[in-house]
Amino acid sequence: MKILEKMSSIDRRVIFLLVALAVIIPLVANIGLPSRPGKYTIEMYGFIDRLPAKSQPLLIDATYSPSMMPELQPMLKAILRHCFARKVRVMLMTLDPNGPALCEAALREVAPEYNAVYGEDYVFLGFKPGSSAVIMAIGENVRQAFPADNYGKPLSEFPMMADVRNYADIPLVVSIAGSAITQGWVIYAGTRYHASVGAGCTAVSTADYYPFLQSGQLVGLLNGMKGASEYEWLNQRNGYSTARREAGKGMDAVSIVHLLLMLFIVLGNIGYLAGRRAAQKQ
Amino acid sequence: MIFSTNPWVWVAAILTLCIFSFLYRENPFYRFAEHLFVGVSAGYGVAVYFNNAIMPNLYVPVFVHHDYLFIIPGLIGMMFFFRFSSKLGFLILIPLAMLLGMSSGMGIAPTIQADIIRQMQSTIGDATSAGQGGWALVWGIVTFIGVIATLSYFFFSREQKGALKVSANIGIWFIMIGFGASFGNTVMARISLLIGRVQFLLTDWIHIIK
Numbered sequence: 001m002k003i004l005e006k007m008s009s010i011d012r013r014v015i016f017l018l019v020a021l022a023v024i025i026p027l028v029a030n031i032g033l034p035s036r037p038g039k040y041t042i043e044m045y046g047f048i049d050r051l052p053a054k055s056q057p058l059l060i061d062a063t064y065s066p067s068m069m070p071e072l073q074p075m076l077k078a079i080l081r082h083c084f085a086r087k088v089r090v091m092l093m094t095l096d097p098n099g100p101a102l103c104e105a106a107l108r109e110v111a112p113e114y115n116a117v118y119g120e121d122y123v124f125l126g127f128k129p130g131s132s133a134v135i136m137a138i139g140e141n142v143r144q145a146f147p148a149d150n151y152g153k154p155l156s157e158f159p160m161m162a163d164v165r166n167y168a169d170i171p172l173v174v175s176i177a178g179s180a181i182t183q184g185w186v187i188y189a190g191t192r193y194h195a196s197v198g199a200g201c202t203a204v205s206t207a208d209y210y211p212f213l214q215s216g217q218l219v220g221l222l223n224g225m226k227g228a229s230e231y232e233w234l235n236q237r238n239g240y241s242t243a244r245r246e247a248g249k250g251m252d253a254v255s256i257v258h259l260l261l262m263l264f265i266v267l268g269n270i271g272y273l274a275g276r277r278a279a280q281k282q
Numbered sequence: 283m284i285f286s287t288n289p290w291v292w293v294a295a296i297l298t299l300c301i302f303s304f305l306y307r308e309n310p311f312y313r314f315a316e317h318l319f320v321g322v323s324a325g326y327g328v329a330v331y332f333n334n335a336i337m338p339n340l341y342v343p344v345f346v347h348h349d350y351l352f353i354i355p356g357l358i359g360m361m362f363f364f365r366f367s368s369k370l371g372f373l374i375l376i377p378l379a380m381l382l383g384m385s386s387g388m389g390i391a392p393t394i395q396a397d398i399i400r401q402m403q404s405t406i407g408d409a410t411s412a413g414q415g416g417w418a419l420v421w422g423i424v425t426f427i428g429v430i431a432t433l434s435y436f437f438f439s440r441e442q443k444g445a446l447k448v449s450a451n452i453g454i455w456f457i458m459i460g461f462g463a464s465f466g467n468t469v470m471a472r473i474s475l476l477i478g479r480v481q482f483l484l485t486d487w488i489h490i491i492k
Contacts, residue, residue, distance in 0.1 A: 016305045023473070023480050028490055070478020071471065097330040129335045132388060187389070191396040203471035207464040214425065215404030217396065224467070225474040249491075250477040257473045 008271030015264065022260045026252040033252050037230035040213055044174075044198045044220025045234045048082055051171055057089035057123075057160055058172040059138075061185065062106075065098035068178035068202055074247035075200040075228040076106045076176050078235055084114035084121060085240035089160050091170075093125040093146065095134060095181055100127050100150060113243065119158045126150030132184045139167055139193035167195035172219065176200040182209060186217050200227060225250050284489045295487040298479050405429050428456040 037045070051058065060079065064072045083090050092103050103124060116122055125146040128134045137145035142164060148154050155161045163169060173195050175185040182199045189195040196219050199209055203224030212218040222231060228247035235241040286292065300315035343352040358380060364373040408422030434446060435453030442450050485491045 013306060019473075019476070020480075023477055024484070027477070027481060027484055067475065070481070071474045097327055097334070127330065127334050129331060132385075136388065187392045187396040191392045191400070203467040203474065204464075206467050207460065211401055211404075212396075214408065215400045217400060224471055225477070226470065246481075250474065250481065253477050253480075254470060254473055258470070261469060 004271050004274035006271065007267040008275055010264075018260060019257055022257045023253045026256050027249060030249070031252045031256075033255050035226075035229055035233060035248065035251055037234055038223070038227075040221040040223070041227050041230040041234070042220075044200075044222060045082070045231060047172060047196070047198060047219045048079070048088065048174075049086070049238075051086070051088050053087035054089065056164060056169050056171055057091045058083065058174060059091045059093065059170050060174045060176065061093050061095060061181070062099055062103050062176045063095040063181050064102070064176065064178040064202075065096055066102065069102065070250065071202050071224045071228065071247075072176050072178060072200065073102060073106060074225070074250075075222050075231065076103070077110050077243075077246070078228055078231040078241075079174060079176075079200070080106060080110040080122075081113070081235055081241045081243065082231070084110060084116045085235070087121070089120075090122040091125055091142075091161075091164075092122065094127045095129075095131050095177075096179075097127055097129070100124075104150075113241075120160055123155070123158050123160060124150045125155075131181055132188055135184055135188040136192070139189065139195075141165055167193040170195060172196045172198055174198045174200065176222075178202045178205070180205070180208075183212075186212050190217050225254060286487050286489065288486075291486050295483055298483060302479075427452070432456050 048058070060076065062072070062076050080090065080092075082088075092107065094100060094103055107122070107124060110116075111118070111122065114121075118124075126149060128145060130137075134145050142161075143155050146155060149158070167173070167189055173185055173189050175182040175197060177199070178201065182197075182201055182205075185195075185197050185199070190197045197217070198219045198221070199212075200222035201209060201224070203226070206221070206223045209218060209221055213221055222228060225247045229245065229251040232241070232243075232245040232248050236245065286295075297315045297318070300311040303309055304312040340352055340356045343349045344356070358377050361373050361377045364370045405426055408418070408425060410422075431449050431453035433453070434449040435457065437446065437450075440446060481491065
C-alpha cells in the first residue's frame with residue numbers, strides 16, 4: 001500500500017529525467033513507429049496537389065518565432081518541398097518580426113534541392129507589421145501591402161507576379177502560425193475576400209480551428225508536429241522528397257512520451273485513491 | 283560523439299542547457315539566459331519594427347517622397363508616448379480611440395459572418411442534411427446537440443432546473459471533452475518544443491543523430 005501512496009508523490013525531477021530519456025532514446029535509436037496521415041492533412045495535401053504547375057502562385061504566411069520552430073518549421077519545409085517538386089509557384093511572407101530569418105533558412109535549405117529559381121518559382125515578400133490590415137490590403141492589391149520583396153526589389157520586376165493582383169489570383173493561402181493570426185486569415189481573407197485558406201498551427205491552438213474545418217472555412221489543417229510528420233510522409237510516399245523526415249523522427253519521441261505520461265496519470269490516480277482509502281480507514 | 287566546431291552552435295547549446303537547469307532548481311545560469319533572451323528579443327524587435335514600419339511608412343514618404351500628409355498619422359502614433367506623462371497622459375485616448383474604431387470597423391462584420399453565422403449554418407446544415415447519411419450525419423447530430431447543450435449551460439437568465447439543468451449538465455460533459463482535447467494537444471505541443479531542443483543538441487551540437 002505504501003508503494004501505491006508514494007506514486008502520487010514522486011519527485012518532479014524523477015519525472016523530468018524519465019521524460020528526458022523518453023525523448024532522447026527514440027531520437028537516437030530511430031524506432032520508426034507507424035504513422036499515417038489524418039483526414040485534414042490529406043485534404044490540405046490534396047488541394048495543393050491538384051494545383052496545376054506553373055500556375056498562379058499560392059501564398060504562404062509563416063508567422064511564428066523560433067520558440068515554435070520544432071512544430072512549424074518542418075511544416076513550412078514540407079509544403080515548400082511539395083510545391084517546388086510540382087513546380088507550383090510560391091509567395092512567402094511573414095507577419096512576425098522573427099519570421100524573416102526562419103523563412104530564409106527554410107528557403108535556403110529547400111530551394112536548392114529542387115533547383116527552384118528566385119523570382120520565377122518563388123518570391124519572399126518579407127515581414128510587414130499590421131496583421132489584419134496587411135491581410136486586407138492584399139485583398140485590394142498585393143503591391144499595396146508589399147510594394148517590394150524582402151530585399152527591396154519591386155514586385156513588378158518579377159515575371160511570376162505579373163498576373164497576381166489580389167486573392168482572386170491566389171489559389172490558396174496557407175497560414176502557418178503559432179498565434180491567432182490564422183483566424184484573421186479566415187475572417188478577412190476567407191470571409192471578406194472569398195480566398196481559400198488552409199492552416200498549419202501549433203498543437204496548442206488546433207482545437208480552436210476545428211470549427212472552421214467543420215464549416216468548410218479551412219480547406220485543411222496540419223496539427224503541430226504530427227501534421228508536419230504526416231505531410232512529410234505524404235511527400236515521401238509520392239516521390240516528392242527524399243529529405244530526412246525531421247518531424248517524423250520527433251513523432252517517435254512524442255508517442256513514447258505520451259505513453260509515459262499516460263502511465264504517470266494512471267499511477268498518480270491509483271496512488272491518490274490508495275491514499276484516500278488509507279485515510280478513510282484511519 | 284563529435285562536438286560542433288561552430289561557435290554559435292556552442293552559444294545556443296550552452297544557453298539551452300542554462301534554461302534546462304531550471305528544471306533542477308532556480309540558479310544564476312538560468313537567470314542569465316532568461317535576461318539575455320528578454321534583452322535580445324526587445325532589441326531585435328525595436329530594430330525590425332523601425333526598419334519595417336517607421337522607415338517605409340513615415341521616413342521614406344516624408345523625407346524621400348516629400349508627401350507631408352504622412353506626418354499626421356505619424357504624430358497621432360507618437361501620442362502613445364504621452365502615457366509616460368502624468369499631466370498629458372489623457373492624450374493617449376486619441377490614438378487609442380482611432381485604433382479601436384478602426385479595428386472594430388474592420389473586424390465586426392466579417393467576424394460575425396465567420397465566427398457566428400457560418401458556424402450556425404454549418405451546425406444546422408450538418409445535422410439536418412439527410413443526404414450525407416452514415417457517420418457524417420451522426421457526428422452532425424452530435425455537434426448540434428453539443429452546441430445547444432453548451433449554450434444552455436451559459437444561459438443564466440433562469441435558474442438551472444428541470445430540462446434546462448439536464449441540458450446544462452450535458453453541456454458540461456461537452457465542455458470537459460473540449461478541455462481534454464485542448465489539454466492533450468497542449469501536452470503534445472510542449473513535448474514537441476522539448477524534442478526540438480533535444481534534436482538540436484543531439485544533431486547540431488554533439489552530432490549523435492545524422
